[in-house]
Amino acid sequence: MQDKTKTVEISVLMAVYNGEAFLREAIDSILQQTYTDFEFIIINDGSIDKTDEIIQSYTDPRIVKIDIGFNVGLIESLNRGLQHAQGKYIARMDADDIALKDRFKLQIAAFQNNPNAVVVGTDYYSFSKEGKKRNVTFNDSDYLKSLLLFGPCFCHPTTMIKNVFKEKNIEYDRHYLHVEDFQLWTELSALGDFVNINKPLFMYRYHVNQISNLKRMEQMRKCAEIRHHYLSGLGFQCNEEQLKTHHFIGDNYFIKHKSELDDIQDWLMSLIDQNKSLKVFSESAFHRSIGKMWMDSCGYTNLGLFAFRTYFRSNIAVLHKPNIVQKITLLAKCILRMFKE
Numbered sequence: 068m069q070d071k072t073k074t075v076e077i078s079v080l081m082a083v084y085n086g087e088a089f090l091r092e093a094i095d096s097i098l099q100q101t102y103t104d105f106e107f108i109i110i111n112d113g114s115i116d117k118t119d120e121i122i123q124s125y126t127d128p129r130i131v132k133i134d135i136g137f138n139v140g141l142i143e144s145l146n147r148g149l150q151h152a153q154g155k156y157i158a159r160m161d162a163d164d165i166a167l168k169d170r171f172k173l174q175i176a177a178f179q180n181n182p183n184a185v186v187v188g189t190d191y192y193s194f195s196k197e198g199k200k201r202n203v204t205f206n207d208s209d210y211l212k213s214l215l216l217f218g219p220c221f222c223h224p225t226t227m228i229k230n231v232f233k234e235k236n237i238e239y240d241r242h243y244l245h246v247e248d249f250q251l252w253t254e255l256s257a258l259g260d261f262v263n264i265n266k267p268l269f270m271y272r273y274h275v276n277q278i279s280n281l282k283r284m285e286q287m288r289k290c291a292e293i294r295h296h297y298l299s300g301l302g303f304q305c306n307e308e309q310l311k312t313h314h315f316i317g318d319n320y321f322i323k324h325k326s327e328l329d330d331i332q333d334w335l336m337s338l339i340d341q342n343k344s345l346k347v348f349s350e351s352a353f354h355r356s357i358g359k360m361w362m363d364s365c366g367y368t369n370l371g372l373f374a375f376r377t378y379f380r381s382n383i384a385v386l387h388k389p390n391i392v393q394k395i396t397l398l399a400k401c402i403l404r405m406f407k408e
Contacts, residue, residue, distance in 0.1 A: 077105035077171060078154030078230065083122075084112040086162035089160045089272065090121050098127055099315075102171035105158070106131050113138035119124035124321035142239045142247050149232050149239075157232070161224040167324050174227040177262050185229045185259030186252070188221035191269035204263045209352035211261040215253055215297055216338070217317040217360060218290065220261065223248035225269040231258060245282045246289045253297045288319050302345045309334050316360055321407070322368035331364050332381055339386065358387025366400035369408075375401040 079097055083090060109369055110133045111119055122132055131145060149157070156178065160166060170189065179188045192199045202222065204211070214220040231404065232238060234260065243250040252261075291314050298305065298313065312334045315327070322328055337359050342353050365378040375398055378384055389397070 075104055075106045075154045076175065077102075077156045077158050078148075078152035079107045079158045079160055080110075080145060080148045080152065081108070081162055082110040082112050082141055082148065083114065083118055083136055083145075083162035084141075085114045085116045086119060087114075087117040088132060089163040090118060093160065093164055093304055094121075094225065094339060095168075095231050096164075096166040096168075097124075097160060098129070099168055099366060100171045101168050102175055103129075105129060105171065106153060108133065110148050111135060111143040112140070112144045112303050114164075126253055132171055140244070142241050145247075146238045149174065151200055152230060152232075157228045159224045159226050160383075161227070163272045163274075165267045165272075168271065170225075171227070173266065173268060173317075175266055177187050177264055178227070178229070179264050181260055183233065183260045184262045185255050186221065187227045187262045187264065187266040188265040190266055191222055191225050191271050192267050193271045193273050194224045195273045201267055202271075203265065205313070205355065206260065206265050207265045208260040209348040209356075212301050213254045213348045213353050213356040214359075215249075215256060216294065216303075216374050217313075219249045220252060220295075221244075221248070221263070221278040223267070225270065228255065231255075235238060242291050244345040247295065249290060249293050253293060258275075268392065283304050287314075290314075290317060301347045303338065303341050303347075307375065309337065316364060319363075319367065322364060322374075325370060325373065328364065328368065328370065328374060329378055332361065332377070332383065335361050335383055336381075340385070354383075354386040354388075358383055358389070359388065362389065362397055366397050367404070368401070369404050369406065371405035384400065 081093070081284065107127070108131045109122055110134050112121060119134070131151065133151065135144065135147070137202040155177070157169065158171065158174070174187045174189070178184050188204070190201065190203050192201055199224065204220070208332050237254055239247045240250050294313065294317055312330045316331055339353065339357055342348055361383045362378060365374045368374045378397060
């Protein structure tokens with residue numbers, strides 16, 4: 068057990084329930100970090116497989132084990148971990164993922180270089196048996212915060228968070244089960260800058276049993292609540308139809324009708340116009356994020372070249388200024404999805 072009188076820079080927080088399949092790989096990836104000043108809080112959430120046996124096999128003094136006798140769920144487990152956390156920063160970790168060895172070193176450096184930062188995320192690889200894909204996010208605080216108008220701006224387990232939880236009376240909100248990270252980002256957005264390291268420092272395992280696949284409808288309802296609250300809290304105004312369109316974008320619905328694309332374009336232009344008056348986000352960052360949403364929408368239809376032309380005929384495209392790779396990617400998506408039902 069770790070000496071609780073010794074202060075540490077990072078508290079690594081990992082909750083696990085019946086995670087024997089990938090747990091050892093996850094633990095090893097944390098213990099092998101090149102930055103070593105951390106405590107590793109592992110919350111065993113009432114597992115009935117070999118999870119406890121695996122945890123007990125480690126003798127590293129940085130491990131702090133919290134054993135919950137019955138399954139209370141992820142949110143309650145994480146909140147219990149936060150109560151024990153001694154670190155200046157909270158690093159999230161999931162029991163089926165892999166942290167690359169320089170993750171902590173580079174995230175600490177990012178905090179040191181950005182004193183106002185409250186969250187530092189990273190680019191990452193999502194992987195499964197089928198292969199892996201690099202996921203990249205532009206590093207700009209206003210850009211990241213404006214993405215929150217539509218959905219989470221970080222991959223939760225990649226993040227390191229300034230430990231403001233007790234000071235600001237913040238915890239993971241039980242009301243937002245399965246989207247607790249999205250809600251947390253909206254709360255933290257008012258407390259400092261968001262930073263993303265443009266280097267993949269994490270391996271995010273994708274599999275069919277993830278909550279995002281099993282609880283899709285429940286997630287969508289909760290995300291709608293979060294979006295509406297964040298949108299209105301920043302001063303953006305919308306009517307019922309515009310709000311419906313906003314959720315349509317955020318939930319990434321497949322577009323089959325020209326009228327849907329028209330509604331999306333009108334609403335996104337309204338957001339640009341409102342932000343120009345409200346000055347919530349810098350114009351350059353907002354144009355980039357709204358342009359991303361517009362390009363994603365035009366590329367997720369079966370309207371083919373009509374959608375491709377619609378994108379480039381819009382004022383949003385003029386403001387977005389896509390590069391050649393983005394243009395080719397959009398064209399490929401429009402063509403490939405022409406015959407999708």
